Amino acid sequence: MFCLSNFTSAQLEVKQDNYNAAATITISESPKHRINFYVVNKPKTLDLFSRLVIWRARIRGMSRRNKFIVVVSRSSKEASEKILDYLNKKNALIGSLWFDSHGHYANGYSSFSLGNDQFSYKTIHDTSYTKYLRFLSDYCDVNTKVAIGSCYSGATYQKPEHNGIPPTRMNGDSLVIGLANILPTATVYGTGGWVMTKPGIFARHKYALAGYPLQKRFKDKVYKPVWENMGVWYSYNICSNVYAKVNTLSLSRMGTINVKGVTYLDKESSKKKLVKNLDKLRNGLVKS
Numbered sequence: 001m002f003c004l005s006n007f008t009s010a011q012l013e014v015k016q017d018n019y020n021a022a023a024t025i026t027i028s029e030s031p032k033h034r035i036n037f038y039v040v041n042k043p044k045t046l047d048l049f050s051r052l053v054i055w056r057a058r059i060r061g062m063s064r065r066n067k068f069i070v071v072v073s074r075s076s077k078e079a080s081e082k083i084l085d086y087l088n089k090k091n092a093l094i095g096s097l098w099f100d101s102h103g104h105y106a107n108g109y110s111s112f113s114l115g116n117d118q119f120s121y122k123t124i125h126d127t128s129y130t131k132y133l134r135f136l137s138d139y140c141d142v143n144t145k146v147a148i149g150s151c152y153s154g155a156t157y158q159k160p161e162h163n164g165i166p167p168t169r170m171n172g173d174s175l176v177i178g179l180a181n182i183l184p185t186a187t188v189y190g191t192g193g194w195v196m197t198k199p200g201i202f203a204r205h206k207y208a209l210a211g212y213p214l215q216k217r218f219k220d221k222v223y224k225p226v227w228e229n230m231g232v233w234y235s236y237n238i239c240s241n242v243y244a245k246v247n248t249l250s251l252s253r254m255g256t257i258n259v260k261g262v263t264y265l266d267k268e269s270s271k272k273k274l275v276k277n278l279d280k281l282r283n284g285l286v287k288s
Contacts, residue, residue, distance in 0.1 A: 034095030036255035074115035080132035096257040103151030106288040108168035112150040121171040124178030144186035145257040154190020154234040157225040187237040192229030210264035220285035231264020
């Protein structure tokens with residue numbers, strides 16, 4: 001298996017027939033320039049929460065447009081085209097790439113969406129379905145970090161039997177590993193818990209991406225595995241070939257993905273909250 005980590009430098013000729021462009025990028029230990037991207041789906045008209053997330057991200061990136069870019073898209077094609085446009089203009093590589101999306105626990109499997117395109121273990125290995133994501137691979141190297149920022153994106157547990165529906169494995173590892181195969185030099189991250197976008201999301205020293213939603217339905221016993229995996233993340237890259245548990249992720253003010261020194265549930269305050277919340281779980285609070 002070819003791994004760029006075996007070399008101190010490597011040259012890749014970037015060929016993109018679909019974009020009628022060709023460039024040569026030198027990948028080294030100290031690349032000339034990197035850009036961080038926060039990719040979010042175009043919100044629905046009344047989706048005020050999503051608009052707030054976009055506003056926060058853009059405020060952070062306004063003064064550093066050459067380092068942190070917010071991409072709003074309706075599809076994987078649009079997201080890829082916008083990212084490539086910025087990278088080619090700056091002759092840059094991807095530093096961190098965060099896909100902000102919703103997970104759908106009711107489906108019984110891990111997923112993330114780019115507009116109307118939903119990626120899961122069912123589609124991530126379909127080369128025709130993922131072709132626009134593949135265009136990004138030439139702009140990644142061993143220092144590139146990619147996070148699937150949707151709830152349950154890296155979950156390996158089973159969603160419990162619920163309302164007559166049998167248990168189903170979430171297959172988040174298949175999703176994360178599949179994306180890593182598309183971006184073979186990058187490290188890809190997924191979580192077993194919820195991804196929160198609380199105030200302080202762009203502050204690397206906070207746990208703003210961990211925690212739990214407050215709505216009553218999330219106190220249903222079907223969510224017990226999610227409660228037990230709050231702030232738990234996993235990583236995978238081709239060279240290590242290991243799906244490894246890592247500490248909670250955070251984002252810097254410039255959108256850099258960081259792995260914190262202590263995972264969320266290792267904090268004493270978080271352990272106490274977890275015990276209390278597990279004791280409050282009940283059946284019949286959610287229909288699907």
